[in-house]
Amino acid sequence: EADIYQTPRYLVIGTGKKITLECSQTMGHDKMYWYQQDPGMELHLIHYSYGVNSTEKGDLSSESTVSRIRTEHFPLTLESARPSHTSQYLCASGSGPGYGYTFGSGTRLTVV
Amino acid sequence: GQQLNQSPQSMFIQEGEDVSMNCTSSSIFNTWLWYKQDPGEGPVLLIALYKAGELTSNGRLTAQFGITRKDSFLNISASIPSDVGIYFCAANFGNEKLTFGTGTRLTIIP
Numbered sequence: 001e002a003d004i005y006q007t008p009r010y011l012v013i014g015t016g017k018k019i020t021l022e023c024s025q026t027m028g029h030d031k032m033y034w035y036q037q038d039p040g041m042e043l044h045l046i047h048y049s050y051g052v053n054s055t056e057k058g059d060l061s062s063e064s065t066v067s068r069i070r071t072e073h074f075p076l077t078l079e080s081a082r083p084s085h086t087s088q089y090l091c092a093s094g095s096g097p098g099y100g101y102t103f104g105s106g107t108r109l110t111v112v
Numbered sequence: 113g114q115q116l117n118q119s120p121q122s123m124f125i126q127e128g129e130d131v132s133m134n135c136t137s138s139s140i141f142n143t144w145l146w147y148k149q150d151p152g153e154g155p156v157l158l159i160a161l162y163k164a165g166e167l168t169s170n171g172r173l174t175a176q177f178g179i180t181r182k183d184s185f186l187n188i189s190a191s192i193p194s195d196v197g198i199y200f201c202a203a204n205f206g207n208e209k210l211t212f213g214t215g216t217r218l219t220i221i222p
Contacts (some may be wrong), residue, residue, distance in 0.1 A: 102157070
């Protein structure tokens, strides 16, 4: 079944740690996106990719970085986590925004 | 940048009632989408609209692409408990990114 997977679902980590949030999709989509969302609030685009070796920063400035070495994989990395990074991170993919995005279930990150 | 304003911000209704929400912008869009997000999950696409004036249904949900191309409406008929969640509109003008609305939180009062 074609889908998009995010791991971990929940992560509690100490300040200063390096973390990588995983996102994989099995739909063969070229376009992938990372959104940051505080509970019940708006979705803010922080990174996107239109294909392998293509990454761009989104509308909301973020200290995180992304990579796109394989079509199906779009991980997000924080080199040094801080409490201000506490949020939900949602990964999405699509064949084009006119067709809508498919979202993963998200990673709820808490930095203590 | 482009902004989508959703209203109302939150709704408290009783089971069985009909629901109406809308999304407006000062910009013109070519595509309007409606998503629903359950607590702790990612948004799920409900309805996609591609033409000004288009009216599309998905079960008890009906959405319309405004004639001016600057707004869209979502109606839910005979609400049930599983309708609870946050509804987001999204729109696109042919560039590669979707713009998302501010969300409408729907709560059903017992």
